[in-house]
Structure formats: structure tokens, C-alpha cells
Amino acid sequence: MxxxxxxxxxxVTSDQDVVRVRQLVRTxxxxxxxxxxxxxxxxxxxxELARNTLVxxxxxxxxxxxxxxxxxxGIQIVFADQGPGIPDLDLxxxxxxxxxxxLGLGLSGARRLVDEFAIDTAVGKGTTISVTKWCR
Amino acid sequence: MALSSDEGGRFADxxxxxxxxxxxxxxxxxxxxxxGRLSHAELQRQTAELQKGFQxxxxxxxxxxxxxSAAELRAQLAELSSTRARQGFTAxxxxxxxxxxxxxxxxxxxxxxxxxxxxxxxxVGLSAFVDRAGLFTFDSYARAREELIADQAEQxxxxxxxxxxxxxxxxxxxxxxTLDSARAQVVMERLxxxxxxxxxxxxxIDITGVPAVDTQVAQHILKTVVAARLMGADCIISGIRPxxxxxxxxxxxEFGDIATKASLADAxxxxxxxxxxxxxxxxxxxxx
Numbered sequence: 001m002x003x004x005x006x007x008x009x010x011x012v013t014s015d016q017d018v019v020r021v022r023q024l025v026r027t028x029x030x031x032x033x034x035x036x037x038x039x040x041x042x043x044x045x046x047x048e049l050a051r052n053t054l055v056x057x058x059x060x061x062x063x064x065x066x067x068x069x070x071x072x073x074g075i076q077i078v079f080a081d082q083g084p085g086i087p088d089l090d091l092x093x094x095x096x097x098x099x100x101x102x103l104g105l106g107l108s109g110a111r112r113l114v115d116e117f118a119i120d121t122a123v124g125k126g127t128t129i130s131v132t133k134w135c136r
Numbered sequence: 137m138a139l140s141s142d143e144g145g146r147f148a149d150x151x152x153x154x155x156x157x158x159x160x161x162x163x164x165x166x167x168x169x170x171x172g173r174l175s176h177a178e179l180q181r182q183t184a185e186l187q188k189g190f191q192x193x194x195x196x197x198x199x200x201x202x203x204x205s206a207a208e209l210r211a212q213l214a215e216l217s218s219t220r221a222r223q224g225f226t227a228x229x230x231x232x233x234x235x236x237x238x239x240x241x242x243x244x245x246x247x248x249x250x251x252x253x254x255x256x257x258x259x260v261g262l263s264a265f266v267d268r269a270g271l272f273t274f275d276s277y278a279r280a281r282e283e284l285i286a287d288q289a290e291q292x293x294x295x296x297x298x299x300x301x302x303x304x305x306x307x308x309x310x311x312x313x314t315l316d317s318a319r320a321q322v323v324m325e326r327l328x329x330x331x332x333x334x335x336x337x338x339x340x341i342d343i344t345g346v347p348a349v350d351t352q353v354a355q356h357i358l359k360t361v362v363a364a365r366l367m368g369a370d371c372i373i374s375g376i377r378p379x380x381x382x383x384x385x386x387x388x389x390e391f392g393d394i395a396t397k398a399s400l401a402d403a404x405x406x407x408x409x410x411x412x413x414x415x416x417x418x419x420x421x422x423x424x
Binding site for chain 2: 015019022037039043048095109127
């Protein structure tokens, strides 16, 4: 997997920034010619994870990069925060589990909406989530 | 280099003495930049007022723009900036209206005899004073624009959530754009109030214009539906496009026993069937 193009970074500190993340992801998704369904899935996943970064991570950054793997193009999005981290990852990835009064589907649902999902978290250090969606 | 009160006084005299020529060359300078977007008379009036403001401030011994004697000038500058911001001028065009004073003063100095070192030093002092006035308009301009944006955001919130009566006993909320918590709240309040006002037993929430339905949006919609149900109204969600349907399934959101339809027309037909109103299609007329 190689990066094909400059990464764009957005600092997420308010609800407006989550909207900006969505718009950026949609623009890039259109540019790499993702199908309409995949665009919507990726934008929705980005919206969930960016909001998690804001609400649970206390704010952080979102980086959107166009990537290439052989002949396939795709988008990688990295959400990073220096928040409290996730103590029990299995529990957090369980459908319906929430500590914030939401539906408890954001993290687990976002994983189902993308092709690759990697999560790196340490209590007290923060959380970094990297997702990738490939063109079919 | 700050302006000494002697130098300030000198310029105040100069501004008074050459009032007409300074105002006219100042106005000409600004008019050239704004390219006729403000009438000459209007511009002349603004410039004359600013000239008075500077003159009064300098005569009052203002050495810095923050001095008490410059309070009136600051108010004038703030007023000018907010007017320009609302009229759609750029920050540069606004600040240049102030900076142009320097050119106008320089013209008067050139025409006169005294271009010695003292005059030069005084001019540099005045120049610094005008620069700060210009920067002050930048700040005021930015503030005015921010207020404008905040106002518009509020207006948009009001505008973008109409509740329309679709049929006897059927109201619809066409949602367009991003559904954040603030808007969801407005939508819910409007819908519930309209249900009471019209006594409608049916409400259709149309999400054709919502680009992405994530868990937060879904939760807001679900809460609205539950609230409407508590009031005895039946809710139907319409405008679920294929990509949204697939995303909702992948996310794992369940709408339970809430009726959902692909289009607003389907939703209305669903309601009419339930109420027993008959809708028949006229046979289309063929000509020729």
C-alpha cells in the first residue's frame, strides 16, 4: 500500500469539525471514484469515528489520504486523540454497548462499513483508529 | 515610532486647514479601489466624518489609538467596518479606506514647503497611527463578519425545518442537510407543535435530503418518532435511498416497527390506505 497524494488533516474540536470531516471524506471519495454506496458507507463511518474522537477522546485530529494498492485506489482515514483510551476494547466493540448515551453502534458499526479497520489504544495515552476503503 | 502630542497637534491643524483637499483626494483614492460600489456622495460623507474623527483625536492629544481621546475615532472605525462587512466588502477594501489617508496627507505635504527632517519624523509617527487605525478596522471587520455568520446560522436553523401539511390529517417534515443536535431539537419541537395545532394523526419524516444517516442522526429521528407516538401520532420515515438503506443495515441500526418507505409518495399512499381515503388514478388521455 502506497500513499498516492498528500494527506489532508483536520483538527476535530467541535461539531462543526465533524461536518468538515464528512465533507472532506466525501470529496476525496468522489475523487477516487468510490461507488455511491461505498461513498455513503465511508462518510458515515468517518462521521461516527470523528464524533467518537470528539466526544470520548476530547478532540483530536483526522487525516485523510488517498492510497493505492497495485491497481486499486482507496482512501485511508486516521483518527487520533490523546484522550483516556479504551479500557476494554472487546466490550467497546460490542453492538449496543455505550458509555455516552448513544445507540452503542458507532464503533462496531463503523468497523462493518469499511474494508480495513485497525485500532490502537492505551489507557491514559489515547486512541488511534485507522480505516481504509478500497474501490471495487 | 509613536506620535508626540506636538506632532499630533500639527497634523490636526493640517487636517483642519486642508480639509477640503484632503477629503477629496482621500475619497478619490478609496473610490478608485471600490470601483463604484458605493456612491460618491456616500463615500465623501464617510471620508469627511473619518477626517473629523482623526482631527479631533489628534487635536485631543491622542498618541495611540487606545488613548481616551481617540475613543470617538475608534467607534467611527468600528461602525465603518461593520457597515462594510454587511455590505459585502472585503477586509482589504475596508482597511484601505483608512490607509488612503496617508496618501492624502502626503499630497498636501508635497504641495507645501516644509519637507524637512522634522516633518518626515512627524509623518512617520502619523503613518504608524493610521496603520494602527487600519488594523483596528481589520479586527472590527472580522468581528462583524463572525456576528453575521452566527446570525445566518441561526436563520438557517429556522428556515431549514419547515413542517408542511400534506393532506387532511397528514403533516410532513422534509429534512435537508446535516441533522445535528440543535437542528434535531428544532425539528422535534416544530413537529410536535404542528401535530397539536393541526390535530393530525399522521406525520411523515422525509430524509431524502439527508446525505448520511449515522447513529446520531438515527437516534434523533427515533426520539422524534417516539415523542410523536406518545402524543398519539403515527410516524412514517420516507426517502430512504438504496445507499442509505445499505449503510443503516451495516451499521446495525434497527427502526423496529416504524414504517419506512423509499419515497414521500409511497409514504403518503401508505397513510391514505390506512385512513381509508381512496386515491384513484385517472386514465391518462392519449391524443391523436
